[in-house]
Amino acid sequence: MNTSNGRRQFIKAAGAAGLLSAGAGLPTLALAQTAKLKVGLMLPFTGTYASLGVAIANGFKLVVQEQGGKLAGRELEYITMDDESEPSKGADRANQLVNRDKVDLIVGTVHSGVQMGIVKIARESGVLNIIPNAGVEAATTQLCAPNIFRTSFANGQPAFPMGKHVADKGHKNVVTVAWKYGAGEESVAGFKDSYLKAGGKVSKELWVPFPNVEFQSILTEIASLKPDAVFVFFAGAGAAKFLKDYQAAGLKGKIPLYGTGFLTDGILESVGNAAEGIETTLHYGDGLNAPRNKAFQLAYAKTFKLQPDVYAVQGYDAGLLLLAGLKAVNGDMNRKKEMYAAMERAEIDSPRGKWKMSKGHNPVQDMFLRKVVGTENRVTGTVIKALDYPPAAACKMPV
Numbered sequence: 001m002n003t004s005n006g007r008r009q010f011i012k013a014a015g016a017a018g019l020l021s022a023g024a025g026l027p028t029l030a031l032a033q034t035a036k037l038k039v040g041l042m043l044p045f046t047g048t049y050a051s052l053g054v055a056i057a058n059g060f061k062l063v064v065q066e067q068g069g070k071l072a073g074r075e076l077e078y079i080t081m082d083d084e085s086e087p088s089k090g091a092d093r094a095n096q097l098v099n100r101d102k103v104d105l106i107v108g109t110v111h112s113g114v115q116m117g118i119v120k121i122a123r124e125s126g127v128l129n130i131i132p133n134a135g136v137e138a139a140t141t142q143l144c145a146p147n148i149f150r151t152s153f154a155n156g157q158p159a160f161p162m163g164k165h166v167a168d169k170g171h172k173n174v175v176t177v178a179w180k181y182g183a184g185e186e187s188v189a190g191f192k193d194s195y196l197k198a199g200g201k202v203s204k205e206l207w208v209p210f211p212n213v214e215f216q217s218i219l220t221e222i223a224s225l226k227p228d229a230v231f232v233f234f235a236g237a238g239a240a241k242f243l244k245d246y247q248a249a250g251l252k253g254k255i256p257l258y259g260t261g262f263l264t265d266g267i268l269e270s271v272g273n274a275a276e277g278i279e280t281t282l283h284y285g286d287g288l289n290a291p292r293n294k295a296f297q298l299a300y301a302k303t304f305k306l307q308p309d310v311y312a313v314q315g316y317d318a319g320l321l322l323l324a325g326l327k328a329v330n331g332d333m334n335r336k337k338e339m340y341a342a343m344e345r346a347e348i349d350s351p352r353g354k355w356k357m358s359k360g361h362n363p364v365q366d367m368f369l370r371k372v373v374g375t376e377n378r379v380t381g382t383v384i385k386a387l388d389y390p391p392a393a394a395c396k397m398p399v
């Protein structure tokens with residue numbers, strides 16, 4: 001950009017912001033408020049979590065669209081990075097976004113293992129990271145940081161209410177099945193936390209390497225163990241495959257299956273009746289009958305010709321959170337302290353219901369019980385209100 005061109009664009013931007021007519025004068029308008037905001041979208045766009053990445057990116061972009069293409073006066077430029085849900089590439093790719101592409105923030109990611117790499121780079125560089133899915137608990141407890149915020153959940157959070165529900169149903173012994181990595185492990189731990197306290201017994205924990213979807217031997221083992229119920233953590237394409245295999249193995253209707261809502265979110269169109277009647281717990285349900293949710297679903301479907309799911313909601317809320325922060329500083333991300341303070345006190349008017357951040361920057365939010373009816377996750381009740389889990393007290397926020 002040559003100087004006169006730069007100056008012309010600058011005048012145009014200043015005029016659009018209404019500052020010239022207000023008599024503020026040219027030199028007072030900082031370039032930091034007029035340049036495009038560089039957003040690194042680090043998400044899985046291939047592999048078993050690909051549809052989750054797409055839904056998150058769509059949800060985020062819907063906020064920008066609803067704001068007329070700008071957030072607090074700033075146009076956005078996206079740098080898209082496929083992380084393939086491959087933990088070994090997490091830190092390198094986050095580092096590329098920060099040091100090569102010079103992004104202003106990273107929105108990402110889905111997989112807890114990859115997230116650990118992003119958290120490392122965010123903590124080292126101070127670049128803002130908004131986590132739109134990955135539930136790795138350390139990110140908002142032991143490794144919490146002023147510049148790391150999550151708009152989704154901590155892994156144990158949606159699993160915790162299910163333990164008590166399964167116990168209340170009278171199921172005395174349960175087998176758990178999950179992918180063997182952070183998300184599966186913390187999900188099973190959250191379930192056990194309330195299930196064991198309620199007097200339940202976990203007779204066996206079965207594990208599958210991520211992203212493996214060969215479930216035959218596991219299903220054979222469940223059939224021979226004959227537990228009262230099964231609790232699982234799978235998501236995305238892997239969840240769809242597990243549900244179909246569970247039905248094909250003749251276990252559906254014989255041994256009740258429970259899980260966090262990731263088991264049945266975003267995949268009901270693709271599994272026939274394999275999920276019918278399954279109960280899950282989650283911080284969202286597409287069947288939520290609130291006007292805010294209905295308006296969101298309509299806008300999302302109109303824009304993307306797709307039905308939104310929990311991942312789309314989390315991406316949308318990442319956009320709302322960023323908007324709240326940018327508004328407080330008139331789009332100037334150099335005013336980090338003020339921006340983060342605004343994000344900390346923001347009440348996010350989400351399709352899931354209004355929520356706020358915990359001290360560790362994880363949503364304090366209501367947990368719903370849902371039941372699959374046709375292609376809907378129907379909400380049948382609120383099982384815990386304003387759940388802060390694991391407790392934010394485990395975060396000692398650096399200053």
Ligand code: PHB
Nearest residue numbers: 111112134135183235262
């Ligand atoms: C995770 O890896 O943290 C994760 C992935 C997919 C989900 C939930 C958690 O649906």
